[in-house]
Amino acid sequence: MLFRPAKIRTNRFINEPLLDYAPGSKERKELEGVLEKYNNQVADIPIVVGDKEIKDGKELFQVSPHDHQHKVAKYRHASKDIIKQAIESNLKARKEWERTPIEKRADIFLKAADLMAGKYRADLLATTMIGQSKNIWQAEIDAACELIDFLRFNITFSRLVTEYQPISPDKGIKNSSVYRGMEGFWAAVTPFNFTAIGGHLPSAPAMMGNVALWKPSDTAMLSNYTVFKIYREAGLPAGVINFVPADGPTFGDTVVSSPDLAGINFTGSVKTFKHLWKQVANNLDNFRSYPRMIGECGGKNFHFIHPSADVESVVNGTIRGAFEFNGQKCSATSRMYVPESLWPKIKDGLLSIHKEIKTGSPLQKENFVTAVIDDKAFARIESYLNHAKNSPNTTILAGGTCDQSEGYFVQPTIIQTTDPNDKLMKEEIFGPVLTMYIYPDNKCMETADLVTKTSPFALTGSIFVKDQKAREVLIDKFRENAGNFYINDKSTGSVVAQQPFGGTRMSGTNEKAGGPHYLLKFVSVQAVKETSVPLSAWKYPSMEE
Ligand SMILES: NC(=O)c1ccc[n+]([C@@H]2O[C@H](COP(=O)([O-])OP(=O)(O)OC[C@H]3O[C@@H](n4cnc5c(N)ncnc54)[C@H](O)[C@@H]3O)[C@@H](O)[C@H]2O)c1
């Protein structure tokens, strides 16, 4: 039979509940034991091609961002030759995997999700805490709950996107759609900041019958390898996903020179995505099919405060939005527009919470802000702090210092600018730096217009407003400025299946990860028409005597 509808129940899942990790709780004790294990070892991470574990090449190290003398993991970069072997291995695995019924593929990822929710939850948290410097709560949201949700809800979504069958109004003709994986292989290029995104980018195409090369980020190696091993333990056949740590440009150059590239599933910076897209465009004549490009990139996310806003929501939402995970979220709040009338109260609120925020190791429960990912991120953020210190238009209201003697620590920083077009209001900083512009209340709508034109991004944005008429006007004004738009809530914290995620303009191709439409990108539909009555005439009725 050409088409057999998938027998997957929809709506059977709920979002994975967060555990509390209260001191003395069962999960806290287990996590502490696992943290100790990883703190006392340097994991040795291989390149995995099919069933082969490869440890060739120069040894490189992932370090703890909050303690950069602490080596967390040893790994090597795959050479061009090994990347080519990985592509061959993908292509060898493809035929059988693509023809495996979708329920069977789904069962493997469901098992992986269950292993993540139970047996390996503490491992996922510990490797994300030590390797990427997330505190317990942030690691629980990312490495456990979000990844588990991606895997489980993609099962539901795979059913939704493959259930349409065409109509067959003519007797003797059966029309059907066959939902195929794509020819060739996908390259999944993943960022450091979410373990969940690392695990999602290769698994989503695989769920839909594709094969993928997973190039993890050097600074998320340990957590990402932990995820990969869980996929294999759950029954993912060798070669369906190959784990290929590599130098970015070497990886990019090698995959785009293969005629079998089916697509690139990328999350990371605009610069890298544009580079990859240009490389694909330059190689168009060499590909068997047109590679599909998915890019989820950066943002310059705003909080726009209307004079009718609830000040407490603004203050709490902004602290969370700007400083959770040190502003290293694509959705982090990094520019804010406040009316003069509310500024004294909002300023007091922000500055008094700022005094309470502690910065330090993610392993100590009191620390809300931890270390930024590496020396390059530290230098980039420091250069923005220096700009704020030296510019006549800006005043640092809180924070503004940084120190990399032990770990890459940047104090959460609040800046006020009198120039709404200052680079602090335009460029992605990807650190704990929030800049605000105070506007006269009678220039509210003009200021909103300015927000829409200030930056090339359109990822997330929030309005805080109680006045209903103003609410409608602002919703309309910001229609094109945020792929994820919030009303009276912070600009971060999207949840799988609740707020499918992605931005437009330079923020990305907006495929909406965590929603059903995302999976369509990995499907190549074959339309089949089968006729069961003999074809008895060639003339049109109009030609008959
Ligand atoms: N929109 C979203 O959903 C989303 C989510 C998370 C992060 N981000 C964005 O990601 C960025 C931070 O992540 P990052 O610092 O890891 O980004 P990055 O662009 O530096 O790296 C992303 C990945 O690309 C690889 N890479 C670098 N050069 C390459 C090349 N020439 N060819 C192939 N691969 C190459 C890196 O090794 C890494 O694995 C921020 O801009 C952030 O906003 C976006």
Ligand SMILES: N[C@@H](CCC=O)C(=O)O
């Ligand atoms: N899902 C995340 C964004 C991921 C980007 O880094 C959020 O909405 O906070």
